[in-house]
Amino acid sequence: xxxxxxxxxxxxxxxxxxxxxxxxxxxxxxxxxxxxxxxxxxxxxxxxxxxxxxxxxxxxxxxxxxxxxxxxxxxxxxxxxxxxxxxxxxxxxxxxxxxxxxxxxxxxxxxxxxxxxxxxxxxxxxxxxxxxxxxxxxxxxxxxxxxxxxxxxxxxxxxxxxxxxxxxxxxxxxxxxxxxxxxxxxxxxxxxxxxxxxxxxxxxxxxx
DNA sequence: CACCAGGAATGTA
DNA sequence: TACATTCATGGT
Numbered sequence: 113x114x115x116x117x118x119x120x121x122x123x124x125x126x127x128x129x130x131x132x133x134x135x136x137x138x139x140x141x142x143x144x145x146x147x148x149x150x151x152x153x154x155x156x157x158x159x160x161x162x163x164x165x166x167x168x169x170x171x172x173x174x175x176x177x178x179x180x181x182x183x184x185x186x187x188x189x190x191x192x193x194x195x196x197x198x199x200x201x202x203x204x205x206x207x208x209x210x211x212x213x214x215x216x217x218x219x220x221x222x223x224x225x226x227x228x229x230x231x232x233x234x235x236x237x238x239x240x241x242x243x244x245x246x247x248x249x250x251x252x253x254x255x256x257x258x259x260x261x262x263x264x265x266x267x268x269x270x271x272x273x274x275x276x277x278x279x280x281x282x283x284x285x286x287x288x289x290x291x292x293x294x295x296x297x298x299x300x301x302x303x304x305x306x307x308x309x310x311x312x313x314x315x316x317x318x319x320x
Numbered sequence: 321c322a323c324c325a326g327g328a329a330t331g332t333a
Numbered sequence: 334t335a336c337a338t339t340c341a342t343g344g345t
Contacts (some may be wrong), residue, residue, distance in 0.1 A: 134339075147323055155326095158325090158326060159327040159328070160324095160325065160326080160327045160328080160340085160341095161325060161326085161327090161341090161343095162324080162325040162326085162342095162344080163325085163326080164325090164342080164343075164344075165325080165342060165343055166325095167341090168343080169323090175328070176344095183327095197326080198343070200341090201342060201343070202341090202342070203325090203340080203342040203343085204327090204328095204339095204340050204341055204342080205340095205342085206341090207328080207329080207339095207340060207341095208340095211328085214337040240344085244329085245327090245329085246328080247327060247328045247329085247330070248327090248328095248330080249327065249328090250326095250327070253326080254337075265326085267326040267327090268327090269326060270326090276328090287339075311326075314326090315326095318325095323343105323344105323345085324343105324345090325342100325343100326345095327340105327345090328338085328340095329338100329340095330337100330338085330341105331336105331337085331338080331339100331342080332335100332336085332337080332338100333334105333335090333336095
């Protein structure tokens with residue numbers, strides 16, 4: 113009767129091992145502030161861009177020792193061209209360099225990641241969604257994966273699988289978000305695992 | 321050479 | 334509100 117819970121169980125059976133393995137390596141349940149900031153940066157860089165190119169950009173940032181939001185912000189204000197050079201492989205570098213500045217400005221002027229994690233979900237979502245360069249998907253990815261907030265992420269993978277599994281044929285972001293949210297417990301761990309399983313499933317599907 | 325990858329901003333009617 | 338266009342790299 114509940115297609116969403118059935119899908120969740122099916123994905124756990126098929127990819128549960130991958131979730132315990134590679135996913136937990138990169139996206140542990142307990143994260144350092146620096147790991148949370150890397151996820152925030154990555155969520156901007158990955159907009160309409162494949163993860164391999166994002167990885168190249170993150171490698172450049174690491175090599176240049178520019179991985180925290182503070183360091184991104186300092187470099188962006190002092191020498192945008194240098195920041196652009198580092199994130200170039202991720203594409204859209206003129207836009208994304210500005211987006212990284214607007215997001216890091218917000219986190220730095222509001223007391224940093226730890227302080228911002230204390231904000232209430234609905235307030236936080238409005239504030240992050242209002243930032244330049246942050247639409248619904250990027251916003252919710254940041255809230256769910258970087259800040260451990262219970263909000264379900266809708267992306268192209270989620271749309272694909274919900275169409276294929278006859279969950280919904282609509283594409284509207286907030287409509288789909290409600291459909292998934294209604295069927296699940298409001299728990300960030302569940303949301304992270306479910307969405308991660310969808311990503312793993314769809315990426316393996318396209319590799320064939 | 322054409323097409324795509326976990327989007328979002330901007331402009332138009 | 335609802336679409337169309339633009340942004341840009343690296344892989345296939």
